[in-house]
Amino acid sequence: MKVLVTDPIADAGLDRLREAGYEVETAYDVEGESLLDAVSDANALVVRSGTDVTEAVFEAAPDLVIVGRAGIGVDNIDIDAATDHGVIVANAPEGNVRAAAEHTVAMAFATARSIPQAHVRLRAGEWAKGDYLGTELNGKTLGIVGLGRVGQEVAKRLGSLGMELVAYDPYIGQERAEQLGAELVDFEACLEHADFLTVHTPLTPETEGMIAEDELALMEGGYVVNCARGGVVDEPALAAAVEDGTLAGAAVDVFADEPVDADNPLLAVEDIVVTPHLGAATEAAQEHVATSIADQIVAAFNDEPVANALNAPSIDESAFPRVQPYIELAETAGKIAAQMFDGRVSEVRVRYEGDIADEDVEFVTASALKGVFEPLEWQVNAVNAPKIAEERGIEVTEEKTRQSEDFQSLVTVTVGDGTDSIGASGSLFAGDDPRIVRLDGYRVDAVPHGQMLVVRNYDRPGVLGLIGTVLGDNDVNIAGMFNGRETVGGEAMTVYNLDEPVPDDAVEQIRTDERIIDVKQITLGNDD
Ligand SMILES: NC(=O)C1=CN([C@@H]2O[C@H](COP(=O)(O)OP(=O)(O)OC[C@H]3O[C@@H](n4cnc5c(N)ncnc54)[C@H](O)[C@@H]3O)[C@@H](O)[C@H]2O)C=CC1
Numbered sequence: 001m002k003v004l005v006t007d008p009i010a011d012a013g014l015d016r017l018r019e020a021g022y023e024v025e026t027a028y029d030v031e032g033e034s035l036l037d038a039v040s041d042a043n044a045l046v047v048r049s050g051t052d053v054t055e056a057v058f059e060a061a062p063d064l065v066i067v068g069r070a071g072i073g074v075d076n077i078d079i080d081a082a083t084d085h086g087v088i089v090a091n092a093p094e095g096n097v098r099a100a101a102e103h104t105v106a107m108a109f110a111t112a113r114s115i116p117q118a119h120v121r122l123r124a125g126e127w128a129k130g131d132y133l134g135t136e137l138n139g140k141t142l143g144i145v146g147l148g149r150v151g152q153e154v155a156k157r158l159g160s161l162g163m164e165l166v167a168y169d170p171y172i173g174q175e176r177a178e179q180l181g182a183e184l185v186d187f188e189a190c191l192e193h194a195d196f197l198t199v200h201t202p203l204t205p206e207t208e209g210m211i212a213e214d215e216l217a218l219m220e221g222g223y224v225v226n227c228a229r230g231g232v233v234d235e236p237a238l239a240a241a242v243e244d245g246t247l248a249g250a251a252v253d254v255f256a257d258e259p260v261d262a263d264n265p266l267l268a269v270e271d272i273v274v275t276p277h278l279g280a281a282t283e284a285a286q287e288h289v290a291t292s293i294a295d296q297i298v299a300a301f302n303d304e305p306v307a308n309a310l311n312a313p314s315i316d317e318s319a320f321p322r323v324q325p326y327i328e329l330a331e332t333a334g335k336i337a338a339q340m341f342d343g344r345v346s347e348v349r350v351r352y353e354g355d356i357a358d359e360d361v362e363f364v365t366a367s368a369l370k371g372v373f374e375p376l377e378w379q380v381n382a383v384n385a386p387k388i389a390e391e392r393g394i395e396v397t398e399e400k401t402r403q404s405e406d407f408q409s410l411v412t413v414t415v416g417d418g419t420d421s422i423g424a425s426g427s428l429f430a431g432d433d434p435r436i437v438r439l440d441g442y443r444v445d446a447v448p449h450g451q452m453l454v455v456r457n458y459d460r461p462g463v464l465g466l467i468g469t470v471l472g473d474n475d476v477n478i479a480g481m482f483n484g485r486e487t488v489g490g491e492a493m494t495v496y497n498l499d500e501p502v503p504d505d506a507v508e509q510i511r512t513d514e515r516i517i518d519v520k521q522i523t524l525g526n527d528d
């Protein structure tokens with residue numbers, strides 16, 4: 001497996017990937033065509049904020065399994081394109097939170113006390129003591145836009161330094177805000193009350209430019225700190241507001257275009273403190289995010305849950321051993337049901353009975369969908385299967401019941417077109433031995449493996465002989481067989497496990513016998 005790393009990450013992460021036996025290529029200067037070249041044979045891509053992971057990257061990287069973002073913000077990654085291509089996107093949402101919060105606090109003080117400006121003048125030999133009369137944070141009001149992980153850590157720190165806290169975040173509960181001593185207010189009130197405003201939202205279409213000229217005008221005499229993302233605060237508007245004295249100052253760590261151009265208006269204003277996106281730049285944070293991403297890549301390569309996957313169903317690590325065997329079973333049941341069904345699938349129902357109904361089965365349902373879609377799509381997996389269902393207008397339902405008549409756990413995947421439907425049920429014998437135990441209403445006992453032939457026939461003498469002869473004449477070896485019938489002389493279902501596929505004309509020969517109702521050849525393709 002090859003891991004391409006295109007932004008610098010801590011050695012601890014690189015070492016962990018190498019120890020896992022992967023080839024690790026670091027290429028910190030690639031972009032455009034050279035990035036597409038470098039990623040073409042990669043199975044994982046590790047980035048920070050410096051690499052734009054566009055749709056073209058996914059198109060150029062057919063073997064890509066995961067993009068790991070060694071940090072929080074994923075605005076540089078086209079997650080929809082990743083999902084379309086079945087690629088997991090994962091970030092490291094915890095490792096640099098404190099670093100970002102501390103940098104925010106430092107930047108608030110830096111602008112309130114003009115520390116960088118005084119530093120530069122003193123280094124130039126100027127004792128400008130009389131020019132700097134700063135502002136205390138103590139007793140002032142801090143407005144926090146975005147009270148998530150970083151915003152909350154900032155609230156704790158600046159709250160304990162004597163600031164009053166107001167916050168605007170439409171997606172956070174009142175209770176959590178109260179625990180932090182912050183009053184949740186609307187956006188306008190947040191701006192009006194804030195002596196210092198700090199921004200901690202992600203960059204999204206909703207947040208882009210949310211603080212521009214009109215909003216800054218509500219903050220007369222205040223300070224703005226942006227350690228979240230460039231583009232949330234409009235750069236020309238902020239530069240103008242500080243320049244013309246509407247604001248007393250600002251501190252900015254992040255920019256709409258990075259690295260910044262020399263003519264960025266924020267660089268030209270004396271009372272704006274700037275740092276080159278250093279919020280996450282501490283040893284501890286970098287080590288933490290790099291190892292977190294390395295661990296998630298190892299998990300992805302081993303088909304284990306990826307802890308911080310943003311576009312794939314996740315499973316709690318402790319529940320994974322209980323759920324894991326059902327992932328493949330559901331996929332197999334989905335493959336069988338889809339291949340047995342003649343119509344156009346418009347509904348998929350995944351039903352969980354018995355013990356499995358107690359578990360978080362989101363991943364299992366996604367795997368069932370993968371099985372259903374596999375004959376239709378060449379690159380389908382649990383990441384993109386739910387989206388494919390949605391795009392095709394296929395209704396997916398999940399049912400759970402603790403009751404199970406005959407099995408400790410039973411997973412049934414039913415596909416239908418609104419009129420007809422076919423279901424395949426799987427169970428695990430002795431805990432880990434997968435079996436198909438019901439097919440289209442018939443009780444069967446089939447090992448889901450390789451090539452299968454499912455024959456619906458009338459229960460008459462000589463039928464099994466006929467099938468055996470046709471298969472033998474075509475050099476198809478029967479590895480196993482199960483015959484299930486409802487009533488003597490009625491309809492029956494016979495399931496064969498075969499070592500080879502059956503030629504089409506042999507399937508036709510069986511189908512034309514008057515004792516045969518239908519024949520379906522099913523390829524499971526997991527006979528390794
Ligand atoms: N300067 C740096 O080096 C760093 C910057 N960051 C930036 O900080 C951002 C926040 O990180 P976390 O706090 O970990 O993310 P988070 O997801 O925990 O918190 C974001 C908060 O913003 C809120 N939000 C979303 N849309 C909003 C809107 N329109 N108005 C108000 N609030 C809104 C959300 O409800 C959420 O509570 C990241 O997305 C990243 O861009 C993070 C780490 C380091």
Ligand SMILES: O=C(O)C(=O)COP(=O)(O)O
Nearest residue numbers: 048049050071072073280
């Ligand atoms: O984690 C984040 O969102 C950050 O902004 C840190 O970015 P970086 O990893 O330093 O490019």
